[in-house]
Amino acid sequence: MKEGLLISDQRTQASYEIPIQDGTIRAMDLRQIKTAPDDFGLMSYDPAFMNTASCRSAITFIEGDKGILRYRGYPIETLAEKCSFLEVAYLILFGDLPTEPQLKEWVGQITHHTMLHETTKKFLEGFRYDAHPMGMLVSTVAALSTVYPEARHVQDPEIRRLQIMRLIGKMPTIAAYTYRHSLGYPYVYPDNELGYTGNFMNMLWKMAEPRYTANPALACALDILFILHADHEQNCSANVMRSVGSSRADPFLATAAAAAALSGPLHGGANEEVLKMLDEIGAKDKVPAYIEKVKAGQFKLMGFGHRIYKNYDPRARILKWAADRVFEVTGRNPKLDIALELERIALEDEYFIKRKLYPNVDFYSGIIYQAMGFKPEMFTVLFAIPRTAGWLAQWQEMVEDPEQKIARPRQVYIGHAVRDFVPLEKRSAAPAPVKA
Numbered sequence: 001m002k003e004g005l006l007i008s009d010q011r012t013q014a015s016y017e018i019p020i021q022d023g024t025i026r027a028m029d030l031r032q033i034k035t036a037p038d039d040f041g042l043m044s045y046d047p048a049f050m051n052t053a054s055c056r057s058a059i060t061f062i063e064g065d066k067g068i069l070r071y072r073g074y075p076i077e078t079l080a081e082k083c084s085f086l087e088v089a090y091l092i093l094f095g096d097l098p099t100e101p102q103l104k105e106w107v108g109q110i111t112h113h114t115m116l117h118e119t120t121k122k123f124l125e126g127f128r129y130d131a132h133p134m135g136m137l138v139s140t141v142a143a144l145s146t147v148y149p150e151a152r153h154v155q156d157p158e159i160r161r162l163q164i165m166r167l168i169g170k171m172p173t174i175a176a177y178t179y180r181h182s183l184g185y186p187y188v189y190p191d192n193e194l195g196y197t198g199n200f201m202n203m204l205w206k207m208a209e210p211r212y213t214a215n216p217a218l219a220c221a222l223d224i225l226f227i228l229h230a231d232h233e234q235n236c237s238a239n240v241m242r243s244v245g246s247s248r249a250d251p252f253l254a255t256a257a258a259a260a261a262l263s264g265p266l267h268g269g270a271n272e273e274v275l276k277m278l279d280e281i282g283a284k285d286k287v288p289a290y291i292e293k294v295k296a297g298q299f300k301l302m303g304f305g306h307r308i309y310k311n312y313d314p315r316a317r318i319l320k321w322a323a324d325r326v327f328e329v330t331g332r333n334p335k336l337d338i339a340l341e342l343e344r345i346a347l348e349d350e351y352f353i354k355r356k357l358y359p360n361v362d363f364y365s366g367i368i369y370q371a372m373g374f375k376p377e378m379f380t381v382l383f384a385i386p387r388t389a390g391w392l393a394q395w396q397e398m399v400e401d402p403e404q405k406i407a408r409p410r411q412v413y414i415g416h417a418v419r420d421f422v423p424l425e426k427r428s429a430a431p432a433p434v435k436a
């Protein structure tokens with residue numbers, strides 16, 4: 001069967017055959033469709049990239065209608081059950097699961113790069129006592145660019161690999177320092193004897209005791225949460241990572257930009273909003289009235305809906321399971337009852353069924369984080385730590401892809417045609433826009 005699209009232009013009666021590859025046509029193939037030789041040619045118009053593939057990627061596969069998520073071909077459920085986060089980060093970044101010696105070397109390298117330069121620590125000290133941890137994280141990651149100027153040589157694979165290790169190693173340290181800063185506690189230096197999540201918990205919660213020992217069940221749950229958040233193909237922040245990286249900005253700056261995108265309430269910031277929403281609802285019996293307000297369009301149900309998933313988010317299912325493991329240690333978070341009631345009513349309601357709105361990853365993660373002792377402002381920071389592996393994998397793939405260039409969309413200009421200039425003394429105020 002021939003794979004092509006026949007287009008007939010009703011303006012000119014001309015017809016064109018456009019090749020189809022992997023279920024897509026190339027937007028540049030539309031450019032040949034013109035009304036005259038000096039016509040620019042046809043473009044596609046796709047605000048918010050609703051139907052545009054911006055790259056070819058071999059990292060993460062999502063089938064939204066079936067609720068499938070795989071990293072490099074492995075189902076998320078299997079990885080969450082059988083692997084550590086650093087093993088999964090290796091898989092995402094380098095394409096295959098590591099062998100035992102490869103994993104040992106990789107873990108050693110990441111552990112070796114957990115320390116922050118003392119000047120970076122001082123930089124963090126400059127933030128106000130009530131600074132939002134995400135703002136601190138974004139700025140500190142960007143500041144690392146000044147500590148490692150060689151990072152700008154993004155075409156050098158060895159230099160790239162070193163920055164990847166630095167970023168994955170330092171992210172938990174920065175995150176822990178933002179937390180300690182907000183509480184006014186002294187910073188705790190990384191402990192090389194501990195694993196990735198155990199060390200993170202040590203830097204967060206160690207007080208006067210000579211050695212902090214993380215609860216193994218909580219460290220394991222955090223590791224699973226990190227695996228679930230490691231990558232999610234071309235989401236808003238991954239797109240920012242690729243877009244900023246496409247200008248050949250260094251990976252610290254590109255990661256800071258991606259983290260900034262993650263902070264928004266429609267993206268990673270949603271987990272913090274879910275907790276605020278559950279607080280606002282307050283009790284299980286208030287859920288139906290809240291749902292009515294959502295349906296009336298007053299606000300969105302945070303932690304619900306997804307651009308790609310039109311089925312239950314597979315990560316939310318694993319999170320529900322992880323929540324039970326965490327609650328065995330911490331005691332049940334009473335907000336879970338409100339969340340379960342919200343989910344129950346929403347999944348039976350025509351409004352949500354018709355729009356295929358299901359709980360997403362942010363719906364249950366905040367409840368778990370809160371039970372573990374995190375403040376809601378830290379939730380998005382906890383998302384950013386593992387997502388750094390995904391951002392870097394997307395960035396690396398983009399840098400190595402010969403088809404990629406600086407990302408630069410086109411626009412449909414809808415402003416004025418050329419206007420006559422009016423000198424300042426002759427200008428009158430433009431009439432105020434009419435409100436609808």
Ligand SMILES: CC(C)(COP(=O)(O)OP(=O)(O)OC[C@H]1O[C@@H](n2cnc3c(N)ncnc32)[C@H](O)[C@@H]1OP(=O)(O)O)[C@@H](O)C(=O)NCCC(=O)NCCS
Nearest residue numbers: 265266267270294300301302303304305306307355360362
């Ligand atoms: C994730 C999200 C940004 C995806 O947005 P999108 O793909 O642009 O989807 P749309 O906003 O076009 O939604 C389609 C319809 O569902 C409705 N909808 C989407 N999410 C909704 C939600 N959480 N609560 C109530 N209604 C919702 C929209 O109002 C729209 O309804 P309409 O067709 O009557 O206008 C959106 O679902 C959302 O804002 N969710 C809440 C924030 C969140 O949890 N983000 C984390 C994502 S992992």
